[in-house]
Every structure is written in structure tokens, then in C-alpha cells.
Amino acid sequence: MTRTVQQLFNLEGKTALVTGGSRGLGLQMAHALGEAGAKIMLSSRKAGDLEEAAAELQAAGIDARWIAADCAKEEEIHRLASETMERMGDVHILVNNAGAAWGAPAEDHPVEAWDKLMNLNVRGYFILSQHIAKHSMIPAKYGRIINIASIAGLGGNPPEMQTLAYNTSKGAVINFTRALGCEWGKYNITVNAICPGFFPSRMTKGVLEHLGTDKLAAHAPLRRLGDDEDLKGITLLYASDAGKHITGQWLAVDGGVSVITGG
Numbered sequence: 001m002t003r004t005v006q007q008l009f010n011l012e013g014k015t016a017l018v019t020g021g022s023r024g025l026g027l028q029m030a031h032a033l034g035e036a037g038a039k040i041m042l043s044s045r046k047a048g049d050l051e052e053a054a055a056e057l058q059a060a061g062i063d064a065r066w067i068a069a070d071c072a073k074e075e076e077i078h079r080l081a082s083e084t085m086e087r088m089g090d091v092h093i094l095v096n097n098a099g100a101a102w103g104a105p106a107e108d109h110p111v112e113a114w115d116k117l118m119n120l121n122v123r124g125y126f127i128l129s130q131h132i133a134k135h136s137m138i139p140a141k142y143g144r145i146i147n148i149a150s151i152a153g154l155g156g157n158p159p160e161m162q163t164l165a166y167n168t169s170k171g172a173v174i175n176f177t178r179a180l181g182c183e184w185g186k187y188n189i190t191v192n193a194i195c196p197g198f199f200p201s202r203m204t205k206g207v208l209e210h211l212g213t214d215k216l217a218a219h220a221p222l223r224r225l226g227d228d229e230d231l232k233g234i235t236l237l238y239a240s241d242a243g244k245h246i247t248g249q250w251l252a253v254d255g256g257v258s259v260i261t262g263g
Contacts, residue, residue: 017132020099022050033235034063035062036239074127109165133184144189153169155167197258
């Protein structure tokens with residue numbers, strides 16, 4: 001029997017692991033998944049931030065827990081995945097959101113900063129996805145992987161932004177999503193990406209101050225930056241059975257900026 005829209009978007013009985021989930025976009029997405037009925041495991045590097053975020057989710061009636069882990073370190077990623085499954089059972093939804101940014105002219109960009117971004121923003125996504133899939137999603141023949149890319153991964157930037165390594169890493173995330181979606185479709189695992197535009201956050205604070213919040217908002221067709229609700233809908237679509245026939249795709253959530261720039 002065909003399910004209703006409410007049934008298709010319902011995540012009761014599902015468990016979601018959200019990296020970089022203690023604040024900003026990660027916490028917003030955790031709220032969306034939890035509000036739809038999923039149990040949430042949050043992860044980031046700082047225990048204090050995670051404790052506050054989990055308490056916020058719990059106050060909203062969401063079953064939320066946390067594990068502090070550094071997704072730049074392979075052994076920490078394996079520990080995070082294994083401990084999550086030990087405590088919560090199968091992971092049905094994985095949100096790869098932990099990431100870093102760096103601004104510097106390309107000719108002077110430190111190689112160690114380049115390596116740091118590639119390691120966390122790309123390699124970390126791969127290792128965690130591989131571990132969760134191998135030990136949970138593939139045996140269960142079910143999974144939803146959501147990778148957070150960026151509109152920066154769709155092309156270049158204005159010269160003053162100077163974020164070559166970040167753009168490159170997020171471009172890699174988009175093609176990682178496409179390739180993995182093709183390969184793991186046979187296991188009933190969907191893999192999709194979200195490409196946010198400018199959202200006020202700690203990571204974007206420097207860019208917003210440098211370029212000007214009002215200027216960036218005026219550049220968007222919708223004349224505003226992203227807010228605390230704007231990722232909820234696409235996150236729930238990708239995570240639920242409402243999006244079960246979508247894989248290997250990316251969607252920009254940027255107020256239309258990428259349409260202007262040709263992304």
C-alpha cells in the first residue's frame with residue numbers, strides 16, 4: 001500500500017550519526033533528524049560543546065547522545081563508529097559534516113594546511129563511511145549517507161576569498177558522493193550531498209567579516225544568508241524513504257548564489 005507523506009518522512013526506529021554535530025549546520029541537521037523520530041549520536045572534538053548540544057536536543061524531546069572524537073585521525077574515526085554501534089545498534093543514517101576551512105593566497109598556501117583540509121574534509125568522510133557501511137549498512141542492506149559539501153566545491157571564488165584548498169576538498173566531496181552512490185546502490189545505500197552557501201557560523205565568521213554580511217546577502221537572489229531552518233528539509237528528504245530513489249546527487253542550498261555564478 002502506498003505510504004502517506006507523513007509516513008515517508010518518518011524516521012522512528014532509525015539511528016543517525018552526525019559528525020561536527022555540536023553546533024551550526026551539524027546541530028541544525030541533528031534537530032531535523034531527531035524531530036522526525038530518529039535517535040541521534042552527535043560527535044565533534046570538544047566534549048563540553050557536545051554535552052550542551054545533546055542537552056538542547058534532549059530538551060526538545062529527542063533521544064540524543066554524544067561521543068567526542070577527532071575525525072582527522074583514523075583511529076578516532078574507527079573508535080567513533082564502533083562505539084556508536086555498540087551503544088545504539090545499526091547506524092541507518094550517517095551525516096558527514098565535520099570539516100575545516102583555510103584562507104590564503106594560492107601561491108603562499110601552506111602545504112600543511114592543504115593536507116589538513118584534504119585529510120579531514122575528504123579522507124575522514126571516506127574512512128567513516130567505509131567503516132559504518134562495512135559493519136552496519138551493507139549487512140543490513142539499508143543506509144542513508146549525507147555528505148556536506150559546499151557551493152565552493154562547484155567552481156571558483158571571487159579573488160579576494162582565496163580558499164583554494166577548501167574549494168578543492170569540497171569539489172572532491174561532490175564527486176566522492178557521485179562515485180559512492182553508484183557503487184553502493186546495490187546495497188540499498190543512498191549517498192547524497194548538500195552544498196550550503198553562506199550560513200552564519202564560526203567557520204564562516206572571518207569571511208563574513210571580510211566581505212560583509214550585507215554584501216553577501218545582497219548578492220543572493222533571495223537577498224539573505226542561510227538560517228537555522230534552511231538545511232532541515234533537504235536533510236530529511238535525503239535521510240528518509242521520501243528520498244529513497246535519489247542517490248549520487250548534490251543540491252545547493254544557497255539562496256540562488258550558484259545560479260548566478262554558473263555553478
